[in-house]
Amino acid sequence: MKQKLTSSVQTILLLALTAVSLMGQSYPGKPKIIRCHSLEKETFSCWWKPGSDGGLPTNYTMFYSKDSEEKIYECPDYQTSGPNSCYFDKNHTNPWTTYNITVIATNEIGSNISDPQYVDVTSIVQPDAPVNLTVETKTSASITNLWAKWSPPPTADVRANSHVYHYELRLKTEGMEEWETIPVGVQTQYNVIKVQPGAKYVVQVRCMLDLGKWSEWSSERHIQIPKRQSPPEKPTIIKCRSPEKETFTCWWKPASNGGYPINHTLLYSKEGEEQVYECPDYKTAGTNSCYFDKKHTSFWTIYNITVKATNEMGSNVSDPHYVDVTYIVQPDPPVNITLELKKSVNRKPYLILTWSPPPLADVRSGWLTLEYELRLKPQEGEEWEVRMLQVFTRWCFLVDKILSARPFLHADYAYSRCASLNNSVCFLEYRVKDMVVWIVVGVLSSLICLIMSWIMILKGYR
Numbered sequence: 001m002k003q004k005l006t007s008s009v010q011t012i013l014l015l016a017l018t019a020v021s022l023m024g025q026s027y028p029g030k031p032k033i034i035r036c037h038s039l040e041k042e043t044f045s046c047w048w049k050p051g052s053d054g055g056l057p058t059n060y061t062m063f064y065s066k067d068s069e070e071k072i073y074e075c076p077d078y079q080t081s082g083p084n085s086c087y088f089d090k091n092h093t094n095p096w097t098t099y100n101i102t103v104i105a106t107n108e109i110g111s112n113i114s115d116p117q118y119v120d121v122t123s124i125v126q127p128d129a130p131v132n133l134t135v136e137t138k139t140s141a142s143i144t145n146l147w148a149k150w151s152p153p154p155t156a157d158v159r160a161n162s163h164v165y166h167y168e169l170r171l172k173t174e175g176m177e178e179w180e181t182i183p184v185g186v187q188t189q190y191n192v193i194k195v196q197p198g199a200k201y202v203v204q205v206r207c208m209l210d211l212g213k214w215s216e217w218s219s220e221r222h223i224q225i226p227k228r229q230s231p232p233e234k235p236t237i238i239k240c241r242s243p244e245k246e247t248f249t250c251w252w253k254p255a256s257n258g259g260y261p262i263n264h265t266l267l268y269s270k271e272g273e274e275q276v277y278e279c280p281d282y283k284t285a286g287t288n289s290c291y292f293d294k295k296h297t298s299f300w301t302i303y304n305i306t307v308k309a310t311n312e313m314g315s316n317v318s319d320p321h322y323v324d325v326t327y328i329v330q331p332d333p334p335v336n337i338t339l340e341l342k343k344s345v346n347r348k349p350y351l352i353l354t355w356s357p358p359p360l361a362d363v364r365s366g367w368l369t370l371e372y373e374l375r376l377k378p379q380e381g382e383e384w385e386v387r388m389l390q391v392f393t394r395w396c397f398l399v400d401k402i403l404s405a406r407p408f409l410h411a412d413y414a415y416s417r418c419a420s421l422n423n424s425v426c427f428l429e430y431r432v433k434d435m436v437v438w439i440v441v442g443v444l445s446s447l448i449c450l451i452m453s454w455i456m457i458l459k460g461y462r
């Protein structure tokens with residue numbers, strides 16, 4: 001009787017609710033369990049997504065049963081893991097047990113039940129990423145290793161230290177796409193042997209519990225591996241040069257540094273002497289050079305010069321460089337070069353080129369005799385025409401149309417004419433229209449020459 005009553009009450013209620021549903025209200029939609037997750041295998045949480053609410057306030061209830069039991073339990077804690085979740089504390093979590101979990105959505109009209117979700121805690125364990133990753137380099141026997149250390153993910157429970165995490169480490173050089181992943185095992189440190197000196201690395205670790213899932217990768221650590229640390233390479237003496245046969249300077253190419261600051265010392269001995277001297281002046285001629293002033297310059301003597309590069313790890317000595325000052329004279333270039341356009345009596349234009357000897361050269365004393373070399377080419381030309389000028393510091397040529405076609409046909413003539421004169425002006429018979437000529441004057445001495453560029457633009461002469 002009572003049952004009948006209940007049944008008819010239900011029927012009435014149902015009819016009423018159906019009427020309500022016609023006004024846009026209905027059963028709730030089917031909820032869906034979206035994720036179950038354990039951080040440390042001792043507790044776990046499940047989250048669901050509500051279906052439509054049927055236009056009415058809807059309550060959600062989670063039920064579960066365990067594989068070995070008939071009994072059905074309700075979720076012990078809807079709060080801890082946030083909205084639409086259920087948290088299973090330790091007392092409600094059994095590993096190696098399959099949970100059958102469902103969510104029921106209920107509103108005034110009725111209820112709807114989710115598909116069951118079967119969960120084994122061991123397989124849904126996904127720990128947080130390891131923390132406090134540090135990386136450093138250690139060098140021994142000139143091989144650099146990379147040491148990484150980290151801590152297990154923090155868990156709410158101190159006893160969680162009893163967990164055994166497995167770790168994986170990955171690294172790559174900065175800018176590369178591909179990671180190298182290394183299984184580490186259960187230790188919380190790893191030594192990557194033989195990293196590339198001078199490279200920058202990025203390192204991350206992640207962890208896993210039992211058969212669960214890998215955690216996210218930890219935050220990145222960047223490290224610069226120092227350059228290989230070793231004695232310096234051999235320095236090289238590039239050249240020695242005297243501008244005027246009274247002083248000289250030697251230059252060297254510094255050694256690559258082996259990862260440490262480096263010092264260079266220049267040592268020399270003179271032919272027939274045992275004594276080894278150090279460079280008298282590292283400053284005057286600039287970096288990586290040694291200047292020998294008059295006091296330290298002797299003639300008809302062979303200098304045996306070496307450069308020694310030293311860093312913390314040791315030193316390395318250049319090959320010896322043997323120098324006789326007489327043979328390394330190379331004057332500085334001439335100075336005060338001028339080019340002047342003049343017109344002759346018969347109104348044909350000509351050019352006068354003048355220059356002065358380089359300031360250091362003691363020309364007057366006859367200690368040094370400078371010879372000059374002049375070379376010229378049209379601006380677009382490839383090949384230089386070289387003219388020996390001997391000791392004169394003046395040269396001239398006429399400006400002629402013909403110069404553009406056969407540029408220096410007449411220059412030969414000019415040369416012989418000028419050379420036959422002393423430093424006075426000479427006149428030549430040609431002209432040039434709108435053209436550009438490169439003129440370079442050099443000083444020649446002891447078969448070595450230096451050149452200096454100079455440009456002249458001629459316009460509008462006929």
Ligand SMILES: *[C@@H]1O[C@H](CO)[C@@H](O)[C@H](O)[C@H]1NC(C)=O
Pocket residue numbers: 027028029030051052110111112113
């Ligand atoms: C449960 O929800 C699904 C989809 O959300 C819906 O198709 C079904 O009719 C609902 N069941 C009931 C009893 O209202």
Ligand SMILES: *[C@@H]1O[C@H](CO)[C@@H](O)[C@H](O)[C@H]1NC(C)=O
Pocket residue numbers: 089090091
């Ligand atoms: C777990 O159960 C034990 C004993 O049944 C109880 O003392 C303890 O308070 C419970 N812990 C939690 C978090 O409910």
Ligand SMILES: *[C@@H]1O[C@H](CO)[C@@H](O)[C@H](O)[C@H]1NC(C)=O
Pocket residue numbers: 065100101102116
């Ligand atoms: C899981 O639970 C649901 C709802 O309680 C039930 O319908 C289903 O048969 C259960 N599955 C198993 C394998 O016990």
Ligand SMILES: *[C@@H]1O[C@H](CO)[C@@H](O)[C@H](O)[C@H]1NC(C)=O
Pocket residue numbers: 057058059106107108
């Ligand atoms: C939902 O739960 C609240 C609080 O437990 C209760 O007062 C209300 O009647 C429930 N609503 C439905 C539709 O079950």
Ligand SMILES: *[C@@H]1O[C@H](CO)[C@@H](O)[C@H](O)[C@H]1NC(C)=O
Pocket residue numbers: 131132151152153154
């Ligand atoms: C990580 O480092 C922070 C700060 O150095 C420290 O407070 C924390 O205890 C460390 N965590 C672990 C798990 O070692």
Ligand SMILES: *[C@@H]1O[C@H](CO)[C@@H](O)[C@H](O)[C@H]1NC(C)=O
Pocket residue numbers: 231232233234314315316317
């Ligand atoms: C000196 O440098 C050369 C290469 O420049 C290298 O082969 C040699 O090992 C170095 N010597 C020392 C003692 O490091």
Ligand SMILES: *[C@@H]1O[C@H](CO)[C@@H](O)[C@H](O)[C@H]1NC(C)=O
Pocket residue numbers: 304305306320
């Ligand atoms: C030049 O000097 C170097 C280093 O001091 C020495 O090893 C070498 O034997 C010397 N050469 C001569 C020819 O004396």
Ligand SMILES: *[C@@H]1O[C@H](CO)[C@@H](O)[C@H](O)[C@H]1NC(C)=O
Pocket residue numbers: 261262263310311312
């Ligand atoms: C290089 O020279 C400086 C100054 O003379 C000195 O302080 C430093 O110790 C030297 N370094 C080496 C590697 O010899």
Ligand SMILES: *[C@@H]1O[C@H](CO)[C@@H](O)[C@H](O)[C@H]1NC(C)=O
Pocket residue numbers: 335336356357358359
């Ligand atoms: C170069 O010209 C300048 C100024 O015209 C003059 O002071 C200097 O003495 C000249 N140099 C030489 C070496 O003739």
Ligand SMILES: *[C@@H]1O[C@H](CO)[C@@H](O)[C@H](O)[C@H]1NC(C)=O
Pocket residue numbers: 421422423424
């Ligand atoms: C230089 O040439 C001029 C003109 O030809 C001449 O008068 C003079 O004597 C010459 N001087 C010398 C030193 O040859």
